[in-house]
Structure formats: structure tokens, C-alpha cells
Amino acid sequence: xxxxxxxxxxxxxxxxxxxxxxxxxxxxxxxxxxxxxxxxxxxxxxxxxxxxxxxxxxxxxxxxxxxxxxxxxxxxxxxxxxxxxxxxxxxxxxxxxxxxxxxxxxxxxxxxxxxxxxxxxxxxxxxxxxxxxxxxxxxxxxxxxxxxxxxxxxxxxxxxxxxxxxxxxxxxxxxxxxxxxxxxxxxxxxxxxxxxxxxxxxxxxxxxxxxxxxxxxxxxxxxxxxxxxxxxxxxxxxxxxxxxxxxxxxxxxxxxxxxxxxxxxxxxxxxxxxxxxxxxxxxxxxxxxxxxxxxxxxxxxxxxxxxxxxxxxxxxxxxxxxxxxx
Amino acid sequence: xxxxxxxxxxxxxxxxxxxxxxxxxxxxxxxxxxxxxxxxxxxxxxxxxxxxxxxxxxxxxxxxxxxxxxxxxxxxxxxxxxxxxxxxxxxxxxxxxxxxxxxxxxxxxxxxxxxxxxxxxxxxxxxxxxxxxxxxxxxxxxxxxxxxxxxxxxxxxxxxxxxxxxxxxxxxxxxxxxxxxxxxxxxxxxxxxxxxxxxxxxxxxxxxxxxxxxxxxxxxxxxxxxxxxxxxxxxxxxxxxxxxxxxxxxxxxxxxxxxxxxxxxxxxxxxxxxxxxxxxxxxxxxxxxxxxxxxxxxxxxxxxxxxxxxxxxxxxxxxxxxxxxxxxxxxxxxxxxxxxxxxxxxxxxxxxxxxxxxxxxxxxxxxxxxxxxxxxxxxxxxxxxxxxxxxxxxxxxxxxxxxxxxxxxxxxxxxxxxxxxxxxxxxxxxxxxxxxxxxxxxxxxxxxxxxxxxxxxxxxxxxxxxxxxxxxxxxxxxxxxxxxxxxxxxxxxxxxxxxxxxxxxxxxxxxxxxxxxxxxxxxxxxxxxxxxxxxxxxxxxxxxxxxxxxxxxx
Numbered sequence: 070x071x072x073x074x075x076x077x078x079x080x081x082x083x084x085x086x087x088x089x090x091x092x093x094x095x096x097x098x099x100x101x102x103x104x105x106x107x108x109x110x111x112x113x114x115x116x117x118x119x120x121x122x123x124x125x126x127x128x129x130x131x132x133x134x135x136x137x138x139x140x141x142x143x144x145x146x147x148x149x150x151x152x153x154x155x156x157x158x159x160x161x162x163x164x165x166x167x168x169x170x171x172x173x174x175x176x177x178x179x180x181x182x183x184x185x186x187x188x189x190x191x192x193x194x195x196x197x198x199x200x201x202x203x204x205x206x207x208x209x210x211x212x213x214x215x216x217x218x219x220x221x222x223x224x225x226x227x228x229x230x231x232x233x234x235x236x237x238x239x240x241x242x243x244x245x246x247x248x249x250x251x252x253x254x255x256x257x258x259x260x261x262x263x264x265x266x267x268x269x270x271x272x273x274x275x276x277x278x279x280x281x282x283x284x285x286x287x288x289x290x291x292x293x294x295x296x297x298x299x300x301x302x303x304x305x306x307x308x309x310x311x312x313x314x315x316x317x318x319x320x321x322x323x324x325x326x327x328x329x330x331x332x333x334x335x336x337x338x339x340x341x342x343x344x345x346x347x348x349x350x351x352x353x354x355x356x357x358x359x360x361x362x363x364x365x366x367x368x369x370x371x372x373x374x375x376x377x378x379x380x381x382x383x384x385x386x387x388x389x390x391x392x393x394x395x
Numbered sequence: 396x397x398x399x400x401x402x403x404x405x406x407x408x409x410x411x412x413x414x415x416x417x418x419x420x421x422x423x424x425x426x427x428x429x430x431x432x433x434x435x436x437x438x439x440x441x442x443x444x445x446x447x448x449x450x451x452x453x454x455x456x457x458x459x460x461x462x463x464x465x466x467x468x469x470x471x472x473x474x475x476x477x478x479x480x481x482x483x484x485x486x487x488x489x490x491x492x493x494x495x496x497x498x499x500x501x502x503x504x505x506x507x508x509x510x511x512x513x514x515x516x517x518x519x520x521x522x523x524x525x526x527x528x529x530x531x532x533x534x535x536x537x538x539x540x541x542x543x544x545x546x547x548x549x550x551x552x553x554x555x556x557x558x559x560x561x562x563x564x565x566x567x568x569x570x571x572x573x574x575x576x577x578x579x580x581x582x583x584x585x586x587x588x589x590x591x592x593x594x595x596x597x598x599x600x601x602x603x604x605x606x607x608x609x610x611x612x613x614x615x616x617x618x619x620x621x622x623x624x625x626x627x628x629x630x631x632x633x634x635x636x637x638x639x640x641x642x643x644x645x646x647x648x649x650x651x652x653x654x655x656x657x658x659x660x661x662x663x664x665x666x667x668x669x670x671x672x673x674x675x676x677x678x679x680x681x682x683x684x685x686x687x688x689x690x691x692x693x694x695x696x697x698x699x700x701x702x703x704x705x706x707x708x709x710x711x712x713x714x715x716x717x718x719x720x721x722x723x724x725x726x727x728x729x730x731x732x733x734x735x736x737x738x739x740x741x742x743x744x745x746x747x748x749x750x751x752x753x754x755x756x757x758x759x760x761x762x763x764x765x766x767x768x769x770x771x772x773x774x775x776x777x778x779x780x781x782x783x784x785x786x787x788x789x790x791x792x793x794x795x796x797x798x799x800x801x802x803x804x805x806x807x808x809x810x811x812x813x814x815x816x817x818x819x820x821x822x823x824x825x826x827x828x829x830x831x832x833x834x835x836x837x838x839x840x841x842x843x844x845x846x847x848x849x850x851x852x853x854x855x856x857x858x859x860x861x862x863x864x865x866x867x868x869x870x871x872x873x874x875x876x877x878x879x880x881x882x883x884x885x886x887x888x889x890x891x892x893x894x895x896x897x898x899x900x901x902x903x904x905x906x907x908x909x910x911x912x913x914x915x916x917x918x919x920x921x922x923x924x925x926x927x928x929x930x931x932x933x934x935x936x937x938x939x940x941x942x943x944x945x946x947x948x949x
Contacts, residue, residue, distance in 0.1 A: 157576040166436035348435035
């Protein structure tokens with residue numbers, strides 16, 4: 070428990086640092102939102118109009134320290150401000166258009182990819198030199214090395230456009246109102262299948278190879294030899310002894326991947342017309358939309374921290390040594 | 396290969412090989428699918444007073460202006476106002492409003508709404524993007540059907556801003572605390588489409604106004620807007636027959652789109668968009684020398700710029716630099732002025748005369764200074780980047796060393812506004828369609844002594860920082876007249892002045908993208924029937940099209 074508490078304190082400091090970075094970084098970018106606004110407003114905005122526009126947007130002029138205080142005060146009230154790119158829609162509402170879909174699609178894809186890749190890696194290492202071990206890794210490595218944009222386009226062209234197996238885009242049928250029922254869930258699944266599949270295919274190889282390689286190294290370890298010598302069933306050695314220990318590095322990677330789910334998967338969103346946070350992030354940068362950027366950074370930061378905390382807890386459970394040292 | 400080209404190559408191949416039947420899910424009958432804006436998800440914003448941020452067609456479907464400038468017909472179409480009249484001194488504009496117009500909630504439209512809208516702009520300058528109150532003095536209702544606008548000074552070109560201002564209902568907006576930050580989720584308007592039937596992140600539908608003042612219109616039940624994050628996805632949907640009307644650029648459109656259904660698929664890309672210029676920063680030597688600017692102009696092969704940069708869709712500029720939207724204003728004598736022809740030899744002679752002589756390495760020099768310039772473009776605006784590449788080569792041929800530099804949009808625009816550039820490719824209204832009855836703004840935005848500000852100061856227009864006192868005087872005279880003959884006489888002089896001073900180097904007038912399918916709806920404007928612009932990026936002119944379309948009879 071003390072271990073967990075100490076970690077929590079560390080995370081609080083990390084969260085503060087990250088939130089502060091989210092404040093500083095957008096302000097270091099070239100250009101400023103006022104000029105972008107000028108362009109959006111046909112380049113004819115009179116100086117008076119520009120000044121009142123800046124007021125309306127809540128650009129806290131004045132010292133950086135003052136802006137920083139205002140930033141924290143708004144943040145603590147849950148007020149993320151108004152988006153510039155989607156003015157005057159509040160940032161919370163803009164993020165809301167994509168958050169759920171990103172969590173479901175990218176999160177689901179990471180989970181499936183991690184689970185399947187790890188399992189394949191375990192089996193490949195256990196049956197070293199077998200069919201699975203010699204055929205799959207090169208194939209997956211090849212698919213992973215193909216530029217993702219191209220992979221997604223080809224998948225969309227082949228399975229969506231030419232064969233009509235999957236819809237050409239969007240997260241659900243346009244004539245169907247979102248509802249919590251089986252029919253809508255099935256519709257969402259049908260639409261998510263192809264984009265999720267491309268995401269899984271592109272990342273599966275990494276998980277599999279990582280797991281396989283750690284496994285292979287571990288299988289020569291003394292405690293595995295001991296387990297074999299004791300005559301334990303092979304399945305128990307494979308899963309409870311080897312895989313459990315080999316999982317540790319993969320879990321770290323998984324935590325990172327899970328945290329970055331919220332930064333969205335821009336290319337998937339664009340190719341499959343899927344709503345999500347990746348597109349919003351790019352729009353925010355394009356329009357110097359500090360408010361939206363800060364909102365998204367905050368979300369991503371918190372997600373990464375939460376995922377890392379989860380990893381730490383999992384470590385405690387998976388690896389008795391962490392418990393001993395705490 | 397660029398992604399876009401790749402995608403189209405793929406789908407073009409698919410058209411011939413797969414030849415799949417178009418099994419598109421047909422949306423409910425009598426709902427027109429339109430693709431104008433691109434987004435991954437829709438945000439609900441119907442505030443018509445904020446330019447550029449509200450969902451299409453907030454300013455050309457939900458809300459309506461007083462009159463609409465119909466560019467192809469070159470006429471004012473009376474809309475919420477039926478008549479306009481200038482006083483003799485051009486200081487007062489009197490508008491007569493239409494009878495029998497109702498807001499979509501049943502209240503009746505009156506002069507009160509008009510004065511309220513203009514008053515709102517005065518109190519919240521952020522909403523006055525057009526700068527109306529820079530020349531307006533007072534707006535008051537004479538009676539429920541008559542509005543009088545008094546101007547600070549005679550300013551006839553401001554008519555386009557006044558008449559095309561979207562009018563909001565006073566009885567609804569009076570209660571809005573902060574109209575600048577108001578997203579207006581449930582709009583009440585006078586337009587043909589006012590009822591938001593569906594609003595989801597991927598699709599939204601706008602149903603027709605049951606109380607619309609044009610009896611029997613619109614003939615379309617509802618508009619449907621589907622979210623596509625980029626041109627590729629929208630084009631794919633277009634090819635699949637899911638979209639009836641779009642403002643998209645479609646490469647090789649004859650092969651990829653029209654050939655799929657010759658009876659129904661059509662497009663109209665008239666070169667009536669803005670003129671794209673090569674902007675010289677005239678505050679810097681050697682671009683302050685008119686001979687150098689004209690030499691650059693003579694060195695450019697505009698035909699090749701258009702063919703390579705814009706797939707031949709645009710029209711090379713003539714001597715007036717006017718887009719085809721102002722075809723009626725063009726003085727043939729100025730248009731034929733040779734300063735925009737492709738003549739590298741004449742360019743070389745001009746540069747020699749200006750004292751720039753070729754050095755050993757072929758680049759010109761004067762007093763030890765090399766004639767080396769940087770040309771700034773927006774990275775990702777591939778048509779302009781290609782145009783810039785052609786220009787850089789052409790200029791290199793006459794001994795001007797040009798270095799291309801690509802910037803992210805906002806960085807590029809800041810450099811343009813602050814005068815940090817040497818050469819840049821840009822157009823005065825930067826991609827936003829802006830049609831006016833006269834080319835007044837087209838010239839004022841590239842030649843005005845008010846632009847002679849110190850470098851570093853941001854300019855909203857006139858980035859070339861060029862001023863000419865005689866052009867100023869002519870534009871001043873132009874502001875004070877609304878007599879057609881006098882206007883044309885003045886404009887001919889302004890055009891001649893433009894050709895003589897070369898404030899910026901016109902390249903081509905850009906096309907307006909418009910694509911349609913008559914499979915389900917008929918009545919789209921086209922080159923054969925140019926009753927209005929086809930491009931749906933034309934606020935508020937789209938109103939004319941939206942009230943003209945009707946479902947195909949079966």
C-alpha cells in the first residue's frame with residue numbers, strides 16, 4: 070500500500086508538470102491566434118473588431134504569470150474555454166464529438182492487438198522454429214512496415230469499395246439514430262471492423278515479436294529448467310512461469326500505448342471518415358486553437374498518467390519483487 | 396506520389412476493373428445531400444453573425460440577407476428588401492422591406508429586426524467582420540416596412556456589405572446575453588430551411604421552413620450534411636452517388652465522375668473565383684522598382700502555371716488582373732496590355748534597363764547585390780506549390796534566383812501580414828469567396844496608400860504594401876458615385892493605373908468548384924443555365940439555388 074501511495078504522490082507532481090507544459094508549449098508556437106482569426110474573418114476585420122474578438126475569446130493578455138493563474142483557475146472549475154477553430158463552441162463540447170469514438174475504436178484496437186500479439190508471441194516462443202514462429206513474424210513485420218496510410222487505403226479500396234464487405238466510412242449508418250440497443254451496437258461494430266482491423270494488423274507484429282523475444286530468453290532461465298525438472302505440465306510452465314515473467318516489459322509498452330489512445334489515430338479517422346480526437350488535435354494546431362490544444366493535452370496527459378498508474382499496480386500484482394522492496 | 400493522387404489513381408482503376416454496381420444506401424426521399432464543409436464531426440453552431448464559423452447553410456439557408464448579388468447574372472436580387480434608394484448626396488440609403496415575411500416561429504419580420512441586427516453589430520464589434528460601422532453612422536426604422544441607413548461619408552461600394560448582411564430576429568436575440576459566444580443551437584430564421592431535424596456528430600439534417608415566404612418553396616424537404624474529413628472521402632461518396640451537390644475539387648473529373656453516369660453527373664468549374672497573385676513586397680528593394688516587377692511578370696509562362704498547377708481548370712490573367720467575375724468591367728485595351736504576356740526577352744531587357752546585369756553564374760547583379768529572392772508558399776496547398784515551382788523555374792531563366800520556402804499556414808500568413816516576405820503566392824480574399832458588384836475591393840486590396848505602414852505592423856490586406864496616390868484618388872471618386880457610366884469610366888482609369896504601376900503580379904483567376912448529380916434532384920445551375928453560381932461556397936447566393944432545386948419526378 071505504501072508503494073502505491075508513494076507512486077500516487079509522484080503522479081501528482083508529474084500531472085502538475087504536464088499541465089504546465091500544456092500551457093507553455095502552445096505559446097511557443099510561431100504565429101498567434103489573432104492572425105488566424107483575421108484570415109477566417111475575410112481579412113477585413115477592423116482593429117476595433119479584432120480587439121473585441123480577442124476579448125470574446127478570453128485571450129488573457131498581460132503577463133504570462135497572470136495567464137497561468139487564469140489557466141489554473143478555469144481548469145479547476147472544469148472550464149476549458151471556447152474553441153477558436155470551432156468558435157464559439159466550448160472546448161468540452163468539441164472534444165465530446167470524438168472522445169467516445171476514439172476510446173472505443175483505438176482503445177479496442179490496442180486491447181485486441183496486445184492480447185492477440187502477446188498470445189501469439191507466447192505460442193511462437195514455446196514452439197520455437199514451428200510454422201507459426203517462422204511464418205508469422207516476417208509477415209507481420211512487413212505489414213507493420215508498410216506506411217499505415219497506404220495499408221488503410223488498400224483495405225478500404227479492396228474490402229469497402231470493390232467487394233462491398235464493409236461500409237466506406239463513418240462510425241454508424243447515417244439513417245440510424247444512436248441508441249443503447251443491440252441493433253445499433255451491431256451497426257457500430259460493422260463500421261468499426263475495418264478501421265480496427267487495419268489498426269490491429271499494423272501493430273500486431275510489434276507485440277508478437279516483443280513477447281516472443283523476451284519469452285525465448287526466459288525459457289533458458291534456471292527457474293524454467295527447475296520447473297521442467299520437477300515435471301510440471303508444459304502448459305503451466307508456459308503460462309504461469311515463462312509468460313508471466315516475460316509479460317513485464319510488454320505491460321510497460323501496453324501502458325504507454327493505452328495512454329496515447331487519446332491522442333487519436335489521425336490517419337484512421339481521415340481514411341475511414343471516423344470521428345475522433347486525432348483530427349481535432351490537427352485542427353487545433355492549424356488554427357492556433359490554444360484552448361482546444363490545452364484541453365486535448367490535458368486529456369492525453371491524464372490518460373497517460375492513469376495508464377501508467379495501472380501498469381504500476383499490475384506490476385505489484387505480477388512481480389512479487391516490487392512488493393518486497395516496498 | 397501525393398496521397399490524393401494515389402487515392403484517385405486507385406479509384407479510377409476501380410472504376411474500370413471492378414465496375415461494381417452503385418449499391419449506395421439511398422437516403423430518405425426528397426432529402427438533398429450536400430457536401431460543402433469538411434470535418435470529422437459536426438459541432439452545433441448556427442450563429443450567422445460570426446463569419447466563417449457557423450455550419451453551412453446558416454448564412455444562406457437559415458438566415459437571409461436584404462438582397463443577394465447574383466454574380467453570373469450581374470444583378471441584385473431583391474430578397475428581404477424589395478427596393479433600395481440612394482439619396483442625392485449618397486449619404487443615405489433607404490430600404491423598402493418585403494411584406495408578409497414570417498420568422499420560422501411565426502412572428503412577423505419587420506424593420507425592427509433590421510435595425511436591431513445592425514445595432515447588434517455596432518455594440519459587438521467582433522460580429523462586425525465586414526467593418527460596416529467603419530462607414531455607417533446610424534440605422535433607423537422609418538416605419539415597419541422602411542429602414543434608413545445614414546453613412547459617415549458617401550461610400551457606395553459598402554452596399555454589398557449592407558445588403559448581404561444576414562438579418563436575425565430581434566424578439567429572439569434580444570434575450571441573448573453574449574451574442575459573440577452564442578452558438579444558437581435552435582435557430583429561428585426567415586430562410587427556406589430552418590428546422591434542425593437531426594444533429595449527430597456524423598450527420599445532420601435541416602428541414603424546410605413551413606412558413607417560408609416564397610409560396611410553395613422550397614421543393615426539397617430537407618438538406619443532409621454528412622461529415623467527411625477531407626476531399627478524398629467526399630469525392631468517394633460523390634462517385635458512389637451518396638451526394639447530390641458538392642463544392643469539391645475532383646481531379647480528372649471527366650473520367651472519375653462524369654463518365655460514371657453521363658446522363659446525371661455534371662460539374663461547372665467557371666474561373667470566376669478570386670485572382671491569385673504573385674505578391675511582391677514593394678517595401679523592399681529591388682521589388683520597389685516597377686521595372687523589376689514587370690520583368691518578373693513578363694518572365695512567367697501563365698499557361699504552363701495553370702496547366703501544371705491547376706490541371707488547366709483556371710484562366711491565365713490578363714492585363715487588368717480581374718477575375719472573370721468582373722468580366723463586364725474589363726477594359727479591352729488594358730486587358731490586352733502586354734505586361735502579363737510571356738516574353739522572357741522583354742523581361743531580360745527590362746532588367747538590363749533597371750541595372751541588373753547577368754554575372755558569370757547567370758544570376759543578375761547590381762552594385763554587388765545578387766538578384767536572389769525567396770518565394771513563400773503554404774505547405775500542403777499543392778496547387779499553389781506547383782504553380783510556385785513553375786514560376787521559380789521561369790524566373791531562373793531570366794537570371795532571377797528564386798528559392799521556394801514552404802511554411803505552415805498560420806506562420807505563412809503572419810509573415811505575409813507583417814511584411815517579412817519577399818515574394819509570396821496569395822489572393823486578396825484568401826480562398827473565401829467574395830463577390831462584389833464592382834471590382835472596387837479587388838483593386839483597393841492591392842493598391843492603397845493606407846498600406847504604407849512600417850514593416851512589422853500587421854496588415855489585414857494590401858500585403859504587397861503598395862500605394863499609389865492617383866489610384867487612391869480614383870477609388871475615392873468611385874466611392875461617391877452609383878452612376879453606371881461614371882463607374883465604368885473611373886474603373887477603366889483604375890485598371891490602366893494598375894497595369895502601369897504593377898502593384899502585384901496577377902497569375903490566374905481561380906475556378907469555383909461545383910459538382911452535382913441529377914439522379915434525384917434537378918435544377919442545378921450549369922454553364923448552359925448560369926442562373927446563379929453552382930459552387931455552394933457562395934454565401935448568400937446559395938439561397939437562389941436552394942429555392943430553385945426540385946426533386947426529379949418519377
